[in-house]
Every structure is written in structure tokens, then in C-alpha cells.
Amino acid sequence: MLKRKMLAVIGCMICFAVGFVYASPFGQGLRKQPVIAHGNWVDTSVTVDDQTERADLIVRVQVDSEPKARKLREVLKTNTPGQPVKDNVFITPFTDTKMRVLEVYKGEAGQRIEVMQTGGYLPAEGTDPEIHMEMEGDPIYVKGSEHILFLKDISGDAVHAKGRSLYRTVSPASRYEIQGTQVINHAELPENFVPPTSVAELTEQIRSALSK
DSSP states (O other), X not given: OXXXXXXXHHHHHHHHHHHHHHHSSXXXXXXXXXXXXXXXXXXXXOSHHHHHHHOSEEEEEEEOSOOXXXXXXXXXXXXXXXXXXXXXXXXXXXXXXXXXXXXXXXXOOOSEEEEEEEEEEEOOBTTBOOEEEEETTBOOOOTTOEEEEEEEEOTTOTXXXXXXXXXXXXXXXXXXXXXXXXXXXXXXXXXXXXXXXBHHHHHHHHHHHHTO
């Protein structure tokens, strides 16, 4: 129930964002910079302790293939008295990224997993416009990059993962990009929260949280 509630909240928010995308100057032959969308996540945990408790799987991964965007297209009819019935089209891009598992800190995983994000790039198709958007603090993964992720298992979800295995991050702060010995968190964090800044510090906090 919580998983679907979270996805529904994001979906409703994206419908508004896509309305903005419709009006933006796409379709001129060049891919524009992504529109940055802002969402209200159900889970806003930021501390390693909280994320470790909520995560089904915590892993260090490397993105080993290009992310693939998919389209969620919904047509809703509006019936205003005295006016003809109108179709309103809402399009939400989602991106699935395959990753190679380098280390497992919590849970069980095979050699590869697939992680979902809201956002991505969809070329114009028929009457559907070109859409390029990302969630604030959750840029689309880049092939070759490494991350430590706190994940929720949404395998079998009726909308996103029917008949397949799929994960999403616990919250916007649940992904740490690895750059050398350092880690970077792209999320907008509370002013009084200082996230771990190195791989060693982050993994030590994870192990400490797991031992409690």
C-alpha cells in the first residue's frame, strides 16, 4: 500500500510538470536540458540509520548499461456541463537502469538488478510531445557510474513491475554517487544534517546501523 501510495503521489505531481513540458520549446531537433520537477515523497528519511531500517536492499553498484525510458500514458475524460467531453492526456516518463552488483550490505541480490526512477527522455511520438525531465536531486543514472543505494523492492508492482524484478530508492537521499574515495548525495538535505562524504564513512555508518 505504501509503495503504491508513494508512486501515486509522484505520478500526480508529474502530471503537473508534464503540462509545463508541453509548453516548452521541444521538437526543434536538439534534445534540451531536462526540466527539473519537484515532488512530495512519502518517505523523506535522510539519515543512514533511518534509510538502513527502511531499505529492503542496500548495495554498491555500477551502472553497466544505458538507462531506458518508458512512458506511462493516461487519458482522462473531463465532462464540463454545456461543453463536449474532452480527453486530457497525461504522460509520465520513467527510467529503468540495469546495474551490476559489486557488494551487498543488506538483503539478497543476484549479479544484476534494475532500478526505477521517475523522469527520463521520451522523443516525440505521434501526437505526444518530446519530454525530457528529471526529479530534483535524482538525476538519471549515467553508464559507468558507481553508487551506494538504499532500495525498496517493488517487484510485481501492477503498474511498474508486472512479472519482473524492480527496485526504487527509499527516498531522494537514498543514493550516494561514488567518486574515487568520496561520495556525493544529490538530494536537497536539511540544513542541520551532514551526510557522510566518503565511502569509508558511509559504509561504516551502514554497518553500525545494521548492528543495532
